[in-house]
Amino acid sequence: GAGVSQSPSNKVTEKGKDVELRCDPISGHTALYWYRQSLGQGLEFLIYFQGNSAPDKSGLPSDRFSAERTGGSVSTLTIQRTQQEDSAVYLCASSLSRLAGGPETQYFGPGTRLLVL
Amino acid sequence: DAKTTQPPSMDCAEGRAANLPCNHSTISGNEYVYWYRQIHSQGPQYIIHGLKNNETNEMASLIITEDRKSSTLILPHATLRDTAVYYCIVRGGGGATNKLIFGTGTLLAVQP
Helix, strand or coil: CCCCEEEEEEEEEEECEEEEEEEEECCCCCCEEEEEEECCCCEEEEEEEECCCEEEECCCCCCCCCEEEHHHCCCCECCCCCHHHHHHEEEEECCCCCCCCCCCCCCEECCCEEECC | CCCCCCCCCCECCCCCCCCEECCCCCCCEEEEEEEEEEECCCEEEEEECCCCCCCCCCCCCECCCCCCCCEEECCCCCCHHHHEEEEEEEEECCCCCCCCCCCCCCCEECCC
């Protein structure tokens, strides 16, 4: 079946511009995550959505970063006034809601490579 | 979530079994062991997970020691396409932090 998809696959922007990154999770997955990966680094958690609950925004690095998830499906990550240090691969993952005490497997999309000039 | 320790790199000959170790000595009773891999320029790919028992699927086998302080991911017949960074992640069950915490992983290089 279809996996997690992200668009665009690559984005080049100028410093100070706003960008929007899109994630389409696997159909039926109630949980959605955004991570970012800077060159040669590990994954850094950004934000987590679970159903209708308030999102966990604890990983967002600054107030220039925000995300929405409309209708419990598609999510958009917005970066305002981009800076060069925002250059990274932005990864989206989705999962089924897990049972209490049970495991949860996250499935990742291919990522959006953002380059801020 | 418990911290994991993995060797930074390993080599394996094509067609041979690749055995990737992971130490998680501070793991607690409700924490699962997950393995993901990341092939260059791609998103992480789920491989397998386990709690106490050994697990096997179409991709790999996971051997967890009886005290659960370490585990080994086994790729039975490594191919060149298995060259990737392999991440061992320990994460709690229900009610625990949802995010995955990726360490530096093990770069597995499969040699022809």
